Amino acid sequence: MTVKRITVPFDTEIVQSLKAGDRVLISGKVYAARDAAHKRMAESLEKGEELPINIDGEVIYYVGPTPAKPGQIIGSAGPTTSGRMDKYTPELLELGLKGMIGKGYRSQDVIDSIRSNQAIYFGAIGGSGALIARTIKKVEVIAYEDLGTEAIRKMVIEDFPAIVINDSYGNDWYKQGSETYRSI
Amino acid sequence: MRTIHYKDIVDKVAVICQEANYDLGEDVVNAFKTAMKNEASEIGKDVLGQLIENANIATTERVPMCQDTGVSVFIVELGQECHIDGGNLYEAINEGVKKGYEEGYLRHSIVDHPITRKKSLGYNTPSVIHVEIARGDQLTIHMSAKGGGSENMSTLKMLKPSDGLQGIKNFILETVRTAGPNACPPLVVGVGIGGNFEKCAYLAKKSLFRPIGERSHLEEIAVLEAELMEDINKLGIGPQGMGGSTTALDVKIEIAPCHIAALPVAINLNCHASRHKEITL
Numbered sequence: 090m091t092v093k094r095i096t097v098p099f100d101t102e103i104v105q106s107l108k109a110g111d112r113v114l115i116s117g118k119v120y121a122a123r124d125a126a127h128k129r130m131a132e133s134l135e136k137g138e139e140l141p142i143n144i145d146g147e148v149i150y151y152v153g154p155t156p157a158k159p160g161q162i163i164g165s166a167g168p169t170t171s172g173r174m175d176k177y178t179p180e181l182l183e184l185g186l187k188g189m190i191g192k193g194y195r196s197q198d199v200i201d202s203i204r205s206n207q208a209i210y211f212g213a214i215g216g217s218g219a220l221i222a223r224t225i226k227k228v229e230v231i232a233y234e235d236l237g238t239e240a241i242r243k244m245v246i247e248d249f250p251a252i253v254i255n256d257s258y259g260n261d262w263y264k265q266g267s268e269t270y271r272s273i
Numbered sequence: 274m275r276t277i278h279y280k281d282i283v284d285k286v287a288v289i290c291q292e293a294n295y296d297l298g299e300d301v302v303n304a305f306k307t308a309m310k311n312e313a314s315e316i317g318k319d320v321l322g323q324l325i326e327n328a329n330i331a332t333t334e335r336v337p338m339c340q341d342t343g344v345s346v347f348i349v350e351l352g353q354e355c356h357i358d359g360g361n362l363y364e365a366i367n368e369g370v371k372k373g374y375e376e377g378y379l380r381h382s383i384v385d386h387p388i389t390r391k392k393s394l395g396y397n398t399p400s401v402i403h404v405e406i407a408r409g410d411q412l413t414i415h416m417s418a419k420g421g422g423s424e425n426m427s428t429l430k431m432l433k434p435s436d437g438l439q440g441i442k443n444f445i446l447e448t449v450r451t452a453g454p455n456a457c458p459p460l461v462v463g464v465g466i467g468g469n470f471e472k473c474a475y476l477a478k479k480s481l482f483r484p485i486g487e488r489s490h491l492e493e494i495a496v497l498e499a500e501l502m503e504d505i506n507k508l509g510i511g512p513q514g515m516g517g518s519t520t521a522l523d524v525k526i527e528i529a530p531c532h533i534a535a536l537p538v539a540i541n542l543n544c545h546a547s548r549h550k551e552i553t554l
Binding site: 214217252 | 454
């Protein structure tokens with residue numbers, strides 16, 4: 090099976106070339122944000138305030154890393170369950186968010202919004218935080234520092250392994266993959 | 274009466290907290306290797322290979338295998354002829370967790386208040402501590418670093434006795450199917466049957482402390498564990514939900530007597546990072 094190398098930011102052509110089930114290695118800049126940061130971003134938008142990051146064209150990685158040991162730039166940093174961010178996601182996709190990396194099911198609302206906004210949801214391997222940390226080359230906390238592990242971080246990643254779960258055509262790899270092997 | 278010192282408990286708990294997070298048990302690593310041989314899907318094999326590599330990195334570099342270093346859950350067997358000198362057992366365990374997590378660069382994942390989500394710097398305390406009084410003068414501490422993703426997909430249901438064995442099986446399969454990729458498969462599925470509302474949940478948790486591959490000592494329960502394991506692996510969910518034939522690494526069942534009107538069943542899912550260590554003082 091081939092592995093596609095892709096670079097962030099994505100243009101529509103790249104988004105449309107990716108299909109559910111494709112294995113990819115992602116390089117470029119992503120923003121790390123999870124529960125508390127999403128809640129705070131949603132509150133800002135509700136108040137009509139600007140977000141601390143311009144997410145148009147960007148990729149968010151759902152992660153809350155462990156503290157870095159001396160000599161490391163980041164501790165273990167695998168994906169967290171994306172479904173907890175579903176409530177906040179369609180609004181961010183409307184603002185131009187192009188990709189998300191996490192693990193686990195998305196809601197139908199999010200899947201529909203991924204399709205209508207021509208975006209992509211990637212699944213990373215949950216529980217492989219030590220391996221994934223090696224693909225993170227730079228890290229900088231850029232907003233909500235008080236949230237600690239849940240602060241928004243800018244990360245530069247190189248050959249980050251993931252699988253396309255929800256593509257821009259409305260496909261869902263979790264569904265397709267499990268149906269292929271289901272015998273009960 | 275045998276005296277055990279507070280500080281010894283603190284130091285030993287700190288060590289097992291770090292070991293649990295850095296060193297995946299041999300039982301889990303062996304289960305990954307066996308699963309790799311049998312896994313039907315190519316992506317599934319790839320995922321399992323990355324999990325083995327991840328475990329190697331964690332052990333070699335002394336870093337946590339997963340960024341979710343969990344809620345620290347303890348089952349303590351306290352011999353009734355033990356005397357804890359210098360402080361309270363619960364405080365000693367929590368101090369050990371704080372030390373282990375802080376010094377081991379493990380994540381602090383506890384909010385103080387479930388609704389406001391307020392968080393202080395408790396370094397992953399308070400832990401969840403269950404104490405069982407035992408005979409003798411030894412203190413055995415079993416520790417598990419329990420991840421949030423799999424805990425979130427766990428379930429409890431008060432079945433009717435007439436639902437019977439088939440009702441129990443259906444509920445377990447439905448829980449695993451609904452959890453899908455969210456609970457980080459391949460899973461260890463812990464099941465508590467009987468007792469009452471809170472007892473079945475405790476039994477489900479306790480079952481997860483048994484090593485992978487170890488069947489129940491009750492023959493009919495051991496058979497049920499094996500049957501469920503086979504059925505769960507036919508669901509097709511596969512490693513990380515990417516599709517495949519390895520959805521569970523093991524199924525563990527504990528049972529207890531219950532009320533004539535009741536059939537409580539709890540299912541505590543554990544991710545593949547089934548982290549448990551124990552120490553006897």
